Amino acid sequence: MSGATLEAYLASRVATGDDIAREVAAVVQRLATAALDVRKLVNQGALGTAFNGTRGGSNSDGDLQKDLDVVCDGLFLSCLQGAPVACYASEELDNPVLLDPNARLAVAIDPLDGSSNIDTNVSVGTIFSVLPAVKGPGSDLMQSFLQAGNRQLAAGFFLYGPQTALVLSLGKGTEIFIFSSRLGCFVQGYKSVNIAERTSEFAINMSNYRHWEEAVRLYVDDCLAGAEGPRERDFNMRWIASLVADTYRILVRGGIFLYPADGRKGYSQGRLRQVYEANPIAFIVENAGGAATTSVTRILDLVPEDLHQRVPLIFGSRREVERIARYHVDPNMIGERAPLFGKRGLFRA
Ligand SMILES: O=P(O)(O)OC[C@H]1O[C@](O)(COP(=O)(O)O)[C@@H](O)[C@@H]1O
Ligand SMILES: [Mg+2]
Numbered sequence: 043m044s045g046a047t048l049e050a051y052l053a054s055r056v057a058t059g060d061d062i063a064r065e066v067a068a069v070v071q072r073l074a075t076a077a078l079d080v081r082k083l084v085n086q087g088a089l090g091t092a093f094n095g096t097r098g099g100s101n102s103d104g105d106l107q108k109d110l111d112v113v114c115d116g117l118f119l120s121c122l123q124g125a126p127v128a129c130y131a132s133e134e135l136d137n138p139v140l141l142d143p144n145a146r147l148a149v150a151i152d153p154l155d156g157s158s159n160i161d162t163n164v165s166v167g168t169i170f171s172v173l174p175a176v177k178g179p180g181s182d183l184m185q186s187f188l189q190a191g192n193r194q195l196a197a198g199f200f201l202y203g204p205q206t207a208l209v210l211s212l213g214k215g216t217e218i219f220i221f222s223s224r225l226g227c228f229v230q231g232y233k234s235v236n237i238a239e240r241t242s243e244f245a246i247n248m249s250n251y252r253h254w255e256e257a258v259r260l261y262v263d264d265c266l267a268g269a270e271g272p273r274e275r276d277f278n279m280r281w282i283a284s285l286v287a288d289t290y291r292i293l294v295r296g297g298i299f300l301y302p303a304d305g306r307k308g309y310s311q312g313r314l315r316q317v318y319e320a321n322p323i324a325f326i327v328e329n330a331g332g333a334a335t336t337s338v339t340r341i342l343d344l345v346p347e348d349l350h351q352r353v354p355l356i357f358g359s360r361r362e363v364e365r366i367a368r369y370h371v372d373p374n375m376i377g378e379r380a381p382l383f384g385k386r387g388l389f390r391a
């Protein structure tokens with residue numbers, strides 16, 4: 043269904059779905075409307091009022107909050123007033139907010155992902171996850187967000203880049219919509235996304251090399267060794283430091299992304315947050331034929347214990363994700379490099 047507007051796409055999905063599908067579609071529409079307001083703010087750059095400031099505050103994760111982080115959070119929260127959403131959780135808020143106690147959905151958001159990049163005019167985005175709200179005696183708002191990612195009903199992200207895009211999965215495939223300023227709405231830009239199984243491109247923040255565990259270092263060493271190494275081909279590297287932009291690239295041309303745990307203080311579980319970053323990205327990636335793990339465990343099977351919990355995140359081309367798992371569990375992939383070089387060749391992807 044390439045070329046369909048977001049509205050037509052959602053209507054076609056609602057026609058074959060149930061009531062909850064209709065409610066999810068309504069939420070996506072509202073988020074899309076708020077995203078266009080965010081797009082305007084991002085486009086204004088330093089000429090706008092919400093752009094350059096930092097409130098001097100930090101969110102519950104200790105990250106410095108930019109004014110734009112907080113403004114975007116407010117826009118998404120207010121667009122969900124009156125929507126079929128029971129509760130809202132955000133990177134920028136310590137605790138979830140109650141919206142409609144009778145509603146059946148919960149929405150978790152990273153209102154502005156990659157916000158450390160906004161001053162440098164690099165693409166940033168908004169990541170969202172839609173879950174069934176947990177109801178019942180004794181349940182509190184937090185429980186709706188402490189569900190495994192495999193319970194998600196929908197996930198997506200908006201990318202405010204050279205094109206404003208919406209990447210969306212309702213659980214059967216992943217679609218990319220691009221904002222058409224001519225039509226004033228999102229229009230499907232590609233046929234359903236399918237991440238190439240194999241890749242020769244990796245994305246990782248190389249400056250953390252000395253902090254990684256050995257398995258990650260060896261994997262990257264083997265990529266860097268290129269045609270002369272055990273992979274017998276050259277690898278390219280990209281790191282935008284904006285999860286949404288790195289994910290978009292991988293969806294469009296394949297690749298592998300790693301934000302592993304490392305030895306720095308506060309990074310024993312990596313950097314990215316499970317509920318509103320890793321889970322929605324993993325849902326999108328799996329629905330596009332890729333894989334997402336902590337290195338060995340599937341992200342979508344993990345039950346978060348805390349709203350702002352971090353998790354190591356590795357995702358992208360399926361064969362490459364599987365290969366990285368082997369560096370963590372297969373002794374033949376680790377150990378003395380020289381004698382095992384030939385042996386590791388047995389595992390060439
Ligand atoms: O600066 P680092 O350590 O490379 O981390 C970059 C990562 O941090 C993030 O910016 C974290 O997201 P926020 O900007 O929402 O805090 C990701 O988008 C990106 O992948
Ligand atoms: Mg983020």
Ligand SMILES: [Mg+2]
Pocket residue numbers: 111133152153154155156157
């Ligand atoms: Mg953010």
